[in-house]
Each structure stands twice: as structure tokens, then as C-alpha cells.
Amino acid sequence: MKTLEIPTFECETGNYHTFCPISCVAWLYQKIEDSFFLVVGTKTCGYFLQNALGVMIFAEPRYAMAESEEGDISAQLNDQKELERICLRVKNDRNPSVIIWIGTCTTEIIKMDLEGIAPKLEKQLGIPIVVARANGLDHAFTQGEDTVLAAMTHRCPEYNRRTADQHEGNIARRVAGDVAPNRKFFDGKDRSSGGNLVLFGSLPSSVASQLNLESRRQSISVSGWLPSQKYTDLPALGEGVYVCGVNPFLSRTATTLMRRRKCQLVGAPFPIGPDGTRAWIEKICSVFDVKPNGLEERENQMWKNLSDYLEIITGKSVFLMGDNLLEISLARFLIRCGMVVYEIGIPYMDRRYQAAELLFLQHTCEKMKKPTPRIVEKPDNYSQVQRMHELQPDLAITGMAHANPLEARDIDTKWSVEFTFAQIHGSVNARDALELVTRPLRRRSDSILGCRNLSRQAVNV
Amino acid sequence: MKLAYWMYAGPAHIGTLRVASSFKNVHAIMHAPLGDDYFNVMRSMSERERDFTPVTASIVDRHVLARGSQEKVINNISRKDEEQHPDLIVLTPTCTSSILQEDLQNFVDRASLSSESDVIPADVNYHRVNELQAADRTLEQITRFHLDRARSRKTLDRSVTNGPSANIIGIFTLGFHNQHDCRELKRLPGESGVAVNQVMPEGGSLKCLKDLPRAWFNTVPYREVGLMTATFPEKDYGMPYISITPMGISNTADFIVQIGKLVNVWAYALSEKRLNYKLYVDNQTKFVSQAAWFSKSIDCQNLAGKEAAIFGDATHAASITKILVKEMGIRVSCSGTYCKHDAERFDEQVRGLCDEVIVTEDHTEVGDTIARIGPSAIFGTQMERHIGKRIDIPCGVISSPVHIQNFPLGYRPFLGYEGTNQIADLIYNSFNLGMEDHSLDVFGGHDTKEVSTKSPPTGRKHINWIPEAESEPNRIPGFVRGRAKKNTEVFAKQNNISEITIDVTYAAKEKLSS
Numbered sequence: 001m002k003t004l005e006i007p008t009f010e011c012e013t014g015n016y017h018t019f020c021p022i023s024c025v026a027w028l029y030q031k032i033e034d035s036f037f038l039v040v041g042t043k044t045c046g047y048f049l050q051n052a053l054g055v056m057i058f059a060e061p062r063y064a065m066a067e068s069e070e071g072d073i074s075a076q077l078n079d080q081k082e083l084e085r086i087c088l089r090v091k092n093d094r095n096p097s098v099i100i101w102i103g104t105c106t107t108e109i110i111k112m113d114l115e116g117i118a119p120k121l122e123k124q125l126g127i128p129i130v131v132a133r134a135n136g137l138d139h140a141f142t143q144g145e146d147t148v149l150a151a152m153t154h155r156c157p158e159y160n161r162r163t164a165d166q167h168e169g170n171i172a173r174r175v176a177g178d179v180a181p182n183r184k185f186f187d188g189k190d191r192s193s194g195g196n197l198v199l200f201g202s203l204p205s206s207v208a209s210q211l212n213l214e215s216r217r218q219s220i221s222v223s224g225w226l227p228s229q230k231y232t233d234l235p236a237l238g239e240g241v242y243v244c245g246v247n248p249f250l251s252r253t254a255t256t257l258m259r260r261r262k263c264q265l266v267g268a269p270f271p272i273g274p275d276g277t278r279a280w281i282e283k284i285c286s287v288f289d290v291k292p293n294g295l296e297e298r299e300n301q302m303w304k305n306l307s308d309y310l311e312i313i314t315g316k317s318v319f320l321m322g323d324n325l326l327e328i329s330l331a332r333f334l335i336r337c338g339m340v341v342y343e344i345g346i347p348y349m350d351r352r353y354q355a356a357e358l359l360f361l362q363h364t365c366e367k368m369k370k371p372t373p374r375i376v377e378k379p380d381n382y383s384q385v386q387r388m389h390e391l392q393p394d395l396a397i398t399g400m401a402h403a404n405p406l407e408a409r410d411i412d413t414k415w416s417v418e419f420t421f422a423q424i425h426g427s428v429n430a431r432d433a434l435e436l437v438t439r440p441l442r443r444r445s446d447s448i449l450g451c452r453n454l455s456r457q458a459v460n461v
Numbered sequence: 462m463k464l465a466y467w468m469y470a471g472p473a474h475i476g477t478l479r480v481a482s483s484f485k486n487v488h489a490i491m492h493a494p495l496g497d498d499y500f501n502v503m504r505s506m507s508e509r510e511r512d513f514t515p516v517t518a519s520i521v522d523r524h525v526l527a528r529g530s531q532e533k534v535i536n537n538i539s540r541k542d543e544e545q546h547p548d549l550i551v552l553t554p555t556c557t558s559s560i561l562q563e564d565l566q567n568f569v570d571r572a573s574l575s576s577e578s579d580v581i582p583a584d585v586n587y588h589r590v591n592e593l594q595a596a597d598r599t600l601e602q603i604t605r606f607h608l609d610r611a612r613s614r615k616t617l618d619r620s621v622t623n624g625p626s627a628n629i630i631g632i633f634t635l636g637f638h639n640q641h642d643c644r645e646l647k648r649l650p651g652e653s654g655v656a657v658n659q660v661m662p663e664g665g666s667l668k669c670l671k672d673l674p675r676a677w678f679n680t681v682p683y684r685e686v687g688l689m690t691a692t693f694p695e696k697d698y699g700m701p702y703i704s705i706t707p708m709g710i711s712n713t714a715d716f717i718v719q720i721g722k723l724v725n726v727w728a729y730a731l732s733e734k735r736l737n738y739k740l741y742v743d744n745q746t747k748f749v750s751q752a753a754w755f756s757k758s759i760d761c762q763n764l765a766g767k768e769a770a771i772f773g774d775a776t777h778a779a780s781i782t783k784i785l786v787k788e789m790g791i792r793v794s795c796s797g798t799y800c801k802h803d804a805e806r807f808d809e810q811v812r813g814l815c816d817e818v819i820v821t822e823d824h825t826e827v828g829d830t831i832a833r834i835g836p837s838a839i840f841g842t843q844m845e846r847h848i849g850k851r852i853d854i855p856c857g858v859i860s861s862p863v864h865i866q867n868f869p870l871g872y873r874p875f876l877g878y879e880g881t882n883q884i885a886d887l888i889y890n891s892f893n894l895g896m897e898d899h900s901l902d903v904f905g906g907h908d909t910k911e912v913s914t915k916s917p918p919t920g921r922k923h924i925n926w927i928p929e930a931e932s933e934p935n936r937i938p939g940f941v942r943g944r945a946k947k948n949t950e951v952f953a954k955q956n957n958i959s960e961i962t963i964d965v966t967y968a969a970k971e972k973l974s975s
Contacts, residue, residue: 014520015537020496040462042556042587043472048499050467054864065465070588072462073560082462089464105494109526109560136494137522382517382544401501401514408511 007362007372009349014378017401018323018347019052019417020045021134021144022102025063026053027421028148031202034230036096037063038086040114041104062094068106075110080117084124091125098155098231100148103133128231130155140347142249142324142420145202149226149253152234153261156226159196159238195288198235198263200226200253201246203425210426211246211271218285218292226253237261244284246271246425249325251353267353269360272326273333274302274427279360302427306337309434312441314338319393321402322346322379324420328354330397332361333430334437335370342391345379395440412440467824467844469799469862474555475500476595477583478516480603480686481551483633483662487603488515488547488578490537492530492558492565495520504634507865517541521557529561534568542576548667549603552582559587579667581606593685593774594802596633600662601689604670608694611671618672619698625724626658628676630702631687633663637777637861638875645874646682649707650720653741661690674698678723680716682706682876684776684803707876708780709884710752710788714742745878752881755889756789764892765790770831771815772841773860775800777875779810781840781859784884786814791888794834795819797827824848835943838891843867854943857891924950925960945970 022045025037039045046065053061066086071077087099103114118129132151134144199211199222212222224235226243237243243257244266257263268283269276278299285292303310318334320327322345331341351358365372376384381402388396388411396406396413403413414436424433474491478500481489491497501514519530519537538550550572552565565582573580584602585595611617627650632643640663647657658676659665674694679702681687691702701723707716721738728736746753755761769791771782778798785791796811797819798804804820811818819830828848831839839849839856843864849856858867859875874880952969953961 014495014522015517016495017498017501018496020494020499022496043468043591044474044497044556046465046468047471047475048496051499051503061466065463067463067465069463073588077462086462086464105521105557106560109557136496137526140495385513399502401498401505404505404509404511405513 007358007375009351009375009377011377012380012383014380016322016345016347016379016381016384017399019141019399020048020136021139021141021147022049022104023052023141024134024144024148025049025100025102028100028145028202028227029062031204031229032098032227032231034097034232035062035100036090036094036098037100037102038066038090039063039102039104040066040068040083040112041102041106042068045104045106062096064090073106073110079112080120083117084121087121087125087127087129091127096127098128098130100130100132100151102144102148103131103135105135105137108133108135108137128155140323140325142247142326143252143348145247146250146252149200149202149250150256152227153237153253153256155231156234156237156261159236159241195220196223196241197221197266197284197288198224198226198237198241198243199246200243200257201250202227203246204423205229207423207425207429210428214271214277214281214426215284217294218281218290220284220288220290237263239263242266242284242287244268244280245353246280247326248329248354248357251350254353267356269332269357270329271425271427272329273336273433274299274306274430275336275364276329276333276357276360277425277427277430279356283356299427302430306430306434309431309438310337312438313434315340316394316441317342317391318395318397318437319384319388319391320344320346321381321384321396321398321416322376323399323416326416326419326424327397328357328361328375330419330433331373332357332364333433335361335364335368335373337434338368340370341373342393343384343387344373344375345384346375346377349375349377395437397437412443414440469822469824469842469844471592471862472556473585473587473590473592473595474553474583476590476592476597476686477551477553477585477599479592479634479636480596480599480662481549481553481583482515483664484549484603485664485666486515486547487549487551487667488517488541488545489551489553489583490534490541491516491518491553491555492534492563493518493521493553493555494557495522497555497557507863507868508634509865509868510634515545515547521561526561530563530568534563534565535572538568538572538580539576542572542578547578549579549581550576551599551603552580554583554585554587556587579606591802593800596686597689600630600633600686601693603667604661604673604690605693607667607670608673608697616671617674619674621677621727622656622658622675624656625654625727626656626676627720628658628673628679629660630679630681630690631683631685632660633686635861636683636686637774637859637863637867638869638873639663641869641872641874642682642876642880644872645877645879646680646707649713649717649877650680653717653720653724653738654736655720655724661687674700676700677727678702678720680704680720682776683774684779684806685774685800706776706780708777708880709784710746710750710881712780712783713750713877713881714746717742750878750881752788752885755885760889761789764889766792767838767892768792768794768834768836769838769840770794770834770836770845771796771859772798772819772827772839772845774798775803775807775810777860779807781884782811782814784881785840785888789885789888794836795830797821797830835947838888840888840891852943855891857887859887924953924958927960927962930961930963930966 022039029037101114114131118131122129130151132148134147208225215222228234239262241263243263245254248270254265258265266284266287269279271277271280278295282292317340319342327344327346331344335341396411397416398413400415403415406413418436422432423429478489481487498518501516504510504514519534552569554565569580569582583599585598629646632639659673679691681691681704694700695702703719705716707713717738724736769785771778775798782793782796785793793815795817796815798807799822801820808818824844831848832852839845839854840859842860842862846856846858873883949966949969958965
């Protein structure tokens with residue numbers, strides 16, 4: 001492999017705004033239909049969830065808080081008994097197929113042995129209990145999903161190559177029924193590819209089936225997803241299974257899959273944007289020794305479809321403050337769209353897991369003749385705002401805490417959380433991603449009154 | 462441990478942050494893990510704040526867990542001091558720091574040696590107090606800190622102002638309609654010849670705090686926040702305070718009478734003249750506020766005897782109960798609050814005005830009570846609005862917790878005479894409009910939508926209605942329809958009837974009226 005000049009990495013103070021990783025329950029409880037998420041924490045956690053998830057909270061969600069009280073903290077109450085009582089209630093009220101305990105900062109600090117208690121209660125209650133430590137001491141925002149998926153990896157059935165050949169048809173059909181009801185993809189030549197591919201990362205089922213289709217086009221069938229739509233349908237894992245991530249924040253899951261389940265990781269760029277999707281599928285093809293077919297035309301077609309959006313953003317500059325780990329892929333896509341990226345802030349940078357994506361970023365910068373952006377790990381929001389004041393980017397992709405103040409200072413912003421919840425994977429959804437990016441810029445052109453700065457505060461923050 | 466889906470009042474540190482960030486040039490540093498700075502999002506989004514929220518976190522991570530914060534908190538304080546030169550830095554503990562039991566006071570002591578800003582630790586216990594109590598305490602703490610220091614430095618100005626003046630205590634960020642209330646409150650004493658000395662904490666400057674005792678008296682519009690701040694100057698400086706919430710006509714009148722009393726004590730001593738506020742109150746009640754006339758007008762007749770359920774913080778729930786019962790002739794079947802710490806006084810306020818009083822922090826209990834009563838309208842928080850949606854009962858939002866739509870851009874006070882107008886509108890619009898209701902009864906209803914058949918939040922056993930019987934309650938006037946239906950079901954259950962036919966509905970009716 002040709003070695004390129006790796007972009008410069010910097011590391012700041014880590015004083016940045018992001019969502020607490022327990023927010024992952026918001027999308028995971030919707031994804032895994034038969035699950036119940038129990039967040040073992042304090043009022044602080046509960047308050048965050050109820051405010052961050054807004055209206056969802058009123059729809060009788062399949063998650064709740066096990067709220068620690070003073071007796072729990074000082075160990076006057078027995079953790080196991082308390083959790084048993086609560087889980088029994090959850091079982092009676094909702095009857096889920098799995099209860100996922102989300103460990104928080106509190107359980108870390110008081111060293112509540114969730115991993116130890118879970119197997120005991122699991123036996124007692126007859127419901128699987130999965131423990132994920134998604135706390136703010138160790139993780140940021142989307143990494144919460146990473147901890148849950150890593151924990152779930154252990155619950156996947158064992159893949160057995162010999163019996164799998166007989167069962168493959170069944171499994172494939174079951175998964176197919178789950179995300180891609182179209183039967184015809186699963187007959188004929190796909191089995192000849194011989195590989196077994198499991199994709200990991202939680203995506204809305206429509207997006208998942210789009211990615212399935214993407215790989216089906218190259219005659220590679222996806223045999224399962226982690227997570228699946230139902231807990232009871234988790235994919236089989238083991239030696240001989242290839243796994244590939246669809247999101248950049250899943251490094252722990254990737255590690256667990258490789259080390260504990262002996263799967264082989266396909267290190268590819270992530271399928272965000274037409275360029276990313278093509279690179280992703282090409283990498284998978286290369287692993288399965290399949291000659292990719294018609295990818296270039298397809299990508300070009302996609303870019304053509306985006307031309308109206310590209311017109312708006314080409315030559316514009318963007319500053320990513322960093323809070324959800326999608327930043328590298330997003331920046332790479334935007335550079336390919338013709339934007340100049342000043343800075344990529346990112347909470348945590350796993351250079352091994354994201355190696356292919358980083359290389360791709362580098363290639364994209366060269367190809368588009370754009371400067372390589374600086375990558376700032378654990379950014380400092382205060383310093384970033386100072387830098388932004390210098391650079392005056394056309395767009396800042398930022399958290400909600402900074403969006404309004406930046407808008408008042410005449411810097412157009414896009415909330416970064418939207419990229420977490422919107423459907424941006426696969427070439428079909430590239431339009432959606434650009435719809436998000438261009439919205440503030442489109443709004444600008446017909447801005448009212450001509451007043452630029454609407455803040456009373458002095459320049460420096 | 463407690464299974465919880467939702468809470469009315471937030472954790473303690475939110476209260477401290479709300480107070481600290483309301484003052485001008487005060488910065489709060491939270492001792493908290495990553496992600497706990499969600500307060501910044503709330504303030505920036507809900508209040509549509511255009512400036513950066515003056516709250517940062519001194520992040521607690523693995524290293525802190527292993528070795529303690531060591532220099533980290535102090536460095537963060539010094540850094541903020543240099544960057545933004547705040548007048549005061551409030552070091553705010555969270556649940557995490559309370560479990561870690563780090564010595565925040567020690568950090569503060571060491572940091573104050575090197576920083577120009579004052580530094581204090583917020584004295585709130587995460588496990589003992591909620592958001593509102595913490596806000597109350599923090600406001601008192603900051604005020605006391607500055608007054609005590611001014612006194613020791615002999616810069617405290619204790620001469621009262623020449624003309625009558627008042628402080629308004631307890632207006633702060635993310636408060637329910639606080640900004641509008643503040644504007645209305647400034648006007649209220651203003652028109653009666655009382656100047657506003659200071660408003661706290663919203664927009665208040667710490668440098669002026671030493672002039673706080675110059676006012677003739679303090680007013681505390683909300684029960685939840687400000688009482689502590691008003692009681693200690695009363696003790697230390699003999700400053701009286703008014704804790705009546707001027708919400709509704711009679712409360713507002715009481716409020717002004719109180720002002721009159723306090724002003725006249727001094728006015729008489731100074732000029733041997735007495736000011737008479739009776740005329741002002743009369744005039745305002747009759748002509749500025751439309752509420753008195755409104756409740757007399759024929760429109761309001763339709764509201765008489767209708768039933769309502771009320772839930773919210775102590776201030777708003779009690780005042781709205783009083784308004785509904787005394788000023789509009791509406792029957793309040795249930796009035797409640799989540800301010801458990803203020804339960805006694807709440808009970809005292811609404812006793813005799815409603816059929817039952819509930820004090821709880823559990824929203825399912827509130828939901829169950831409302832479903833059981835089946836009122837024609839609910840007045841509550843956003844949670845009650847959603848309960849109402851589920852069981853098809855209209856709801857007016859009268860208290861926090863609230864969503865962004867409860868931070869209106871237009872002028873919508875709840876206090877003072879303009880407030881009475883706003884409340885009258887809110888109440889009237891929440892009930893089905895009189896004529897609409899009436900014509901629906903006459904014509905048997907135009908909506909094909911089933912009424913009140915959605916199951917309430919907790920399980921009521923399902924009873925079958927056969928289609929003809931189903932249409933029967935539609936002939937009953939809308940506002941009692943839900944109740945009639947429920948009574949029928951209760952009757953069916955008592956008599957072990959599993960299917961409700963027309964006969965059953967009549968039997969139930971007969972049984973009830975007998």
C-alpha cells in the first residue's frame with residue numbers, strides 16, 4: 001500500500017459538549033423491537049434522557065430509569081435485590097425478550113457489579129440480561145451504541161461452518177424476511193460466493209435493506225446484522241465469518257468481534273456518501289474476491305443526481321466541532337462535494353478501526369486538491385470558538401449548545417445530532433445528508449433584514 | 462432504587478445553574494462527567510438564548526476517578542477567570558461529585574488565592590434537594606455572600622431610597638413565563654408609585670447587590686425560589702417581604718394591599734401622608750383587567766359547574782385553583798403539586814376549594830387520578846397535556862416542566878392584571894367553546910371519531926360496547942360524555958355485565974339518578 005502523509009492529529013483538553021452515551025437507548029430501543037433498556041443511574045441521567053428525547057418520552061417507550069437513591073449509594077440497600085424487584089416489574093409489565101442494563105457513571109463510581117449480578121438474575125427471571133457500560137466517564141454520545149453492541153456480540157449464536165452450509169438457506173431467509181423481504185435475492189449464485197458476511201451497526205431497517213441491496217448487486221449476500229430487528233434473531237458469529245462496520249464509532253464492537261468471536265474484520269471506509277458507499281462495497285468485494293460490477297457508473301449517476309446541492313456548497317468552508325464520531329466520514333464526503341474543511345473535531349479517534357477511512361480522506365483531499373484538515377481529538381469548545389472567529393467558516397457543524405449563539409454571531413450552523421438520527425448511509429441517502437448540510441446555506445440566501453450579527457456579547461465568546 | 466420514566470423537577474445542579482447563569486457575568490463550573498452539560502442545550506434551545514451559556518464542565522473522567530481531580534478543577538477555575546473575567550465563579554457539584562466526595566471547598570479556597578473572580582462552591586446536596594430547592598438555596602447563598610462581604614468591608618449601603626422601592630426576587634432563566642412576568646411585575650408596583658430597586662437573579666449584577674437593602678421591601682412572586690433570599694434580610698436588616706403571588710384578580714389585589722401597607726409605614730413616617738391603593742385596585746380590576754368582566758359575561762356562564770383537574774408547581778397550581786373556583790365558578794375536582802417539600806402550605810392554600818388534593822412526584826399517579834375523575838379540562842404541565850391527549854381531554858399548560866412552545870415570543874405574563882387576561886383566555890380556550898358544545902348536543906355531534914374510548918394510561922379492564930350502545934353516549938352533552946361512559950362501565954362491572962347494550966346504558970343511568 002502506498003503510504004501517504006497522514007493528516008496531523010492534535011489533542012486538546014476534552015472540554016467539549018456532547019450527548020451522554022446513554023442517549024443510545026433512544027435509537028436502540030426502536031431498532032431492537034423486543035428489548036427493554038434499563039438505565040441504572042441517577043436523576044441527572046433521567047433528566048437528560050427526558051429532555052433530550054423530548055416527545056418520545058410520552059409514547060410509553062421501552063426504556064426506563066432504575067434511579068439510585070441515597071440508600072443505594074451508601075450500600076444500605078442490596079443492589080441485586082433492588083434490581084430484581086425492578087426487573088420483575090418490567091418483565092410483568094412489558095415482557096421483553098431481553099433487558100439491557102445501561103451502566104452509568106454512578107454504577108462505575110460505586111462499583112456496582114452489574115456484570116456479576118446479571119447472570120444470577122438472568123437465571124432467576126428467565127430473561128437474558130445484557131450489560132453495557134455506556135457512561136460519560138469513558139465514552140461520548142454514539143459510543144454508547146458501541147458498548148451495547150459489543151456486549152451483545154457475546155450473545156450471538158455460534159457459527160458452525162459445517163452445519164451452516166445446511167442451515168444457511170434458512171438463516172438467510174430469516175434475515176431476509178427481517179430486512180429485505182424480496183426473496184429473489186437469495187437464490188442462485190449468491191451462495192457460490194461462499195463467504196459469510198455480517199454487518200454491524202444500528203441502522204433503520206429501510207437503510208439496512210438498501211445496504212443489503214448494494215452488496216447483493218455484487219452477488220454478496222449479507223447473512224445478518226448486529227443488531228437485528230429482534231433480539232431473538234441475532235446473527236451467528238464465529239471463525240469464517242466476515243464482519244464489516246457501517247459506522248465509524250464501533251471500534252469496541254469490532255475489537256470484540258475479532259478477538260472474542262474470531263471473526264475477520266473488513267476494514268473499509270464507511271458507506272456515507274456515494275464515494276464512501278462505493279469504497280465500502282469495493283473493499284467487501286475485494287475480500288470476497290468478487291470483481292465489482294458497474295460501481296463507477298453508479299457512483300457517477302449518484303453525483304449527477306446531487307448536482308443541484310453541489311452547486312450550493314462547492315467552495316464553501318465548513319468547521320466540524322465534533323461530538324458524534326461521524327466527523328471523519330462526513331468531512332471526507334463534504335470535501336468530495338467540493339467543500340473546504342477547516343477542522344475536524346472528534347471525541348475519540350481510533351486510527352486502526354478508521355484506518356481505511358483516514359486513508360480515503362487523504363486520497364480525497366489530494367484528488368480534490370483541497371488542504372488536509374486538522375483533526376482535533378478531544379477538542380476544547382472554547383478554543384474552537386476562538387478559531388472559528390478567526391476562520392469565519394461558511395458553516396459550523398456543531399452541538400445544540402453552540403448552535404444559537406453561533407447563529408447570533410453570523411456563523412451558519414447545522415446541528416450535528418441530526419446526522420446521527422437522519423438516514424445518511426448508502427448512496428441513495430446521500431441526498432438526505434446534503435439536504436441537511438445545505439439547509440442553513442439555502443436559508444442564508446434569502447435571509448431577512450440584512451442584519452448579520454444579532455448578539456450583544458463581545459467578540460470573544 | 463426506583464423505577465422511573467419521568468420526573469417533574471430536575472436534579473439539584475440544574476437549579477444552581479439556572480440561578481448562576483441568570484446573573485450577569487457569573488460563570489458556573491460543573492464538576493461532572495462528559496455529557497452532563499446538557500443544561501447548555503436546554504438554555505440555548507428553549508430560551509433561544511443568543512449568547513453562550515456561561516456554564517462549563519470540569520470533566521470527571523477515568524483519571525479523576527483513579528487519582529482525584531487534583532489540580533484539574535483549580536486549573537479550570539483559573540482558566541475561566543483569565544478568559545472571561547467573571548465577577549463570580551460558582552463551583553457546582555453534581556451527583557457524580559457528591560458520590561466521589563471530593564473536597565470542593567478546598568478547591569475553591571485554593572483557586573480563590575490566584576483568581577480575580579470570587580469563587581464559591583454551591584452548597585446543595587444532590588440527594589436531599591431537587592432543582593427548585595437548589596435554586597432557592599443558591600440564590601440565597603450568592604446574595605448572602607455578597608451582603609456579608611459588603612458589610613464586613615463597610616460598603617453596604619443601608620439607607621433606604623427616597624421614594625418607595627422594591628426588589629423582585631426569583632425571576633430566572635428557564636422559569637415558566639418568567640420574562641413576561643418580570644415585565645408585568647415591574648409595571649405593577651411602578652404604577653402604584655413604587656420603583657423597582659433590583660430584579661434578581663435575572664440580569665442582576667453582583668456589583669449592585671450591596672444596594673439590595675436600600676429597597677423598602679422585597680417581593681417574592683413564586684413560592685419555589687426566592688423565599689430563602691427574602692427571609693434572611695428580614696432577619697438581618699429588618700427588610701419586610703411580600704410572598705403573595707399576584708396571580709389572578711384577588712391575589713393581585715391582595716398583593717397591592719400588602720404593598721400599600723408596607724409603603725404607608727414609611728410614607729407616614731416620612732411625610733405623614735398615607736397612600737391609598739384602593740382606587741387603583743378598583744380601577745385596574747374593573748377596567749384594565751378584563752377578567753372580572755369576563756367572568757361576569759354571558760360566555761362564562763357556560764363554564765359554570767364544569768369540572769377541572771389541576772397539577773403543577775405549588776405557586777401555579779394553587780393560584781390557578783383559586784382563580785378557577787373563586788373567579789370563574791368552575792369546579793375543581795382535584796388540585797395537586799409535585800412540590801412535596803411545600804406540601805403543607807399547598808394543602809392549606811387549596812383546602813376547601815377542591816374535592817381532593819394530591820401531592821406526588823409520580824406522573825402515573827396523576828394520570829390515573831385524572832382518568833378516574835374525567836374532568837372537562839386539565840390545567841397542568843406538559844406531562845398532563847400528554848395525559849390529556851391520550852384520554853381526549855383538553856389541557857392548558859400552567860406550569861413547568863415545559864417545552865419550547867411555552868417560551869412564547871409574544872407577551873404572555875401570568876402575573877398582574879395583564880396576566881389575568883392571559884389566564885382567562887387560556888382557561889376559556891381550554892374548555893370546549895360554549896356554543897360549539899351546545900350545538901353538538903343538539904345535533905348529536907358531528908364528529909365520527911369515537912369519544913373517550915382510548916384506554917387511560919393504566920389498565921382499565923376492557924368492556925365491550927355493542928355498536929348501538931356505543932352511539933348512545935354521543936347523545937349526552939359533550940362535557941359529561943366521558944363521565945357518563947365511565948359510569949356505565951362501572952355499573953357494568955359491578956353487575957358482572959361483559960357487554961354493554963343500550964338497555965345497560967339506560968339501566969346505569971337510572972341507577973345513578975335514583
